[in-house]
Amino acid sequence: MSTEQTPATANGFSYTLTRALEAPAARVWQAWTTPGQYARWAYAVPGSVxxxxxPGGAxxxxxxxxxxxxFPLTGSYVEVAEPHRLTLGMDVPGRPDPATMTLELTEQGPRNTVITxxxxxxxxxxxxxxxxxxGMLLDGLTGFLADDPKA
Incomplete structure (x- = not known):
């Protein structure tokens, strides 16, 4: 996994995490966007996802x-471009606008995807x-895909 932090700018403090996964982009997308699968690898309480x-969905x-x-987390989907790009808005207490995180999937072959x-x-x-x-999410996702590549 590679990690990159950028210095503070007028827009804030940024990071980028990149990891190679042994799964097609459609499989990674499914793991990230299916409640039952997401709960299995994202440290979620069963039944809470x-x-x-x-776009606009909660x-x-x-x-x-x-x-x-x-920790209860809530938000909405800002951008949904299956199976390559997903932008999540995350509600932050005391902050008027949601924080956003963007997930990009780039296929590097039939069973290799780079997630950023x-x-x-x-x-x-x-x-x-x-x-x-x-980083913990990527660790969980990597393990889930390795343990159950077709779930």
């Missing part, structure tokens, strides 16, 4: 940390936390 995968999930703390996650945050601390969470 809801997805209306279309999503929600409650994530459980390894320590057992639970990008996000810009308001502070370096927020960026570091979001980057750590995104």
């Amino acid at each position: 809801e997805m209306d995968v279309r 999503w929600k999930a409650t994530v459980r940390t390894p320590e057992g703390a639970e 996650l990008r996000q810009t945050c308001d502070t370096a601390e927020e960026r570091d936390g979001a980057e750590q969470g995104s």
Whole structure:
């Protein structure tokens, strides 16, 4: 996995995570946009994931940390271009506009896809936390695809 952080700009603090996955882009897309599959790899509490995968559609999930703390997450889909690009708006308490994260899938052959996650945050601390969470998501997704490539 490669990680890139960009210095603070007028737009905030950004990071980019890139990882090669052994699955076609359509399979990765399905894992990211199907509630039952997403819950299996994204540390979500069973039954907490809801997805209306279309521009303006809502999503929600409650994530459980390894320590057992639970965090409800909500947002909406900003851009949906199956199976190559997905932009999520994420509700942030105290922030008037949602934070956005963009997922891009680039096929590099029939069973190889490069996934790139990008996000810009308001502070370096927020960026570091979001980057750590995104890294955990990519770890979970990688393991899920390896364990169950056709689920």
